[in-house]
Amino acid sequence: MTSSLDTLARQFRERGHKLTQPRRAILRTLLAASRPLSPAEIQEYGQSYCQDLGLVTVYRTLELLEDLDLVRAVHVAQNCHGYALSTPGHTHHVVCERCHAVVEIVGCELGDFLDSVAERTGYAITGHWLEISGICAECRANERQDSTTL
Amino acid sequence: MTSSLDTLARQFRERGHKLTQPRRAILRTLLAASRPLSPAEIQEYGQSYCQDLGLVTVYRTLELLEDLDLVRAVHVAQNCHGYALSTPGHTHHVVCERCHAVVEIVGCELGDFLDSVAERTGYAITGHWLEISGICAECRANERQDSTTL
């Protein structure tokens, strides 16, 4: 399911890019992440793998990883960009409003719907972006607890 | 279908806000728009209705309009925020990649899908955002023409 560091590293080199310490740190960070991270977060967490990882390098590496389709940018509410490793195939995210935990929905069941959209609008559909928000089981449990405590 | 300036203005006043020239210009601009506009674009186009419409006012008014649910922020690829009048009820957009024309899909047929997502993930689903991209009939026609011309 999830790619390993080796797999990512290989794909990286195969396409003619050097696998430096900073880049390795960024890949490790993304692998360990349970939700999309902002560039600043990637720098912060990445520094545990590469002491002086610079924010600029994070930006440049993310751009490269996006080009290689190894990472995808997702729209997260507040200040827009979050980055997560892309999983093979087409997926959608369900994001918890409280704790920002992300669950991926693998497989996309929108095919029929999109066909009907194409028919109704006359557009040739080339892509779509679906983001679902909700509250995860854990946060709901916590909220129930809080309300009894109040 | 689409609200008129009067309707918007009324809702605006009913909730205790003053309807100033700058605000009226912003509403007019949004009404006339065929796609989500960035704050800067709203200022630019809005100046034809209100000479010295300031960008700051655009930001503050958009924030207010969002609170009132008269406008919704949509995620547009490049630099994130676009704003469009919200239509009553839940809708999705189909955006043309070439000319940015927007068609709204009224009514949302994702109910069953979302139910199954809730079941599979344990999340209580609170909302979703779907944006579909494609190429509109007109642009496809133009492209066919271009390719014959070349």
Added chain:
DNA sequence: ATGAGTGCAAACCGTTTGCAATCGG
């Protein structure tokens, strides 16, 4: 050895804030 990749500092750009002047009800 050498060019790709890096970090730093500074530029850049969209957004927000403080404030005195203005306008709408």
Added chain:
DNA sequence: CCGATTGCAAACGGTTTGCACTCAT
């Protein structure tokens, strides 16, 4: 009239760029 609203200038925060140094191959 009086407070909500405005525009300006300045602050702010995230992102990008120029440049000299370094590292992976």
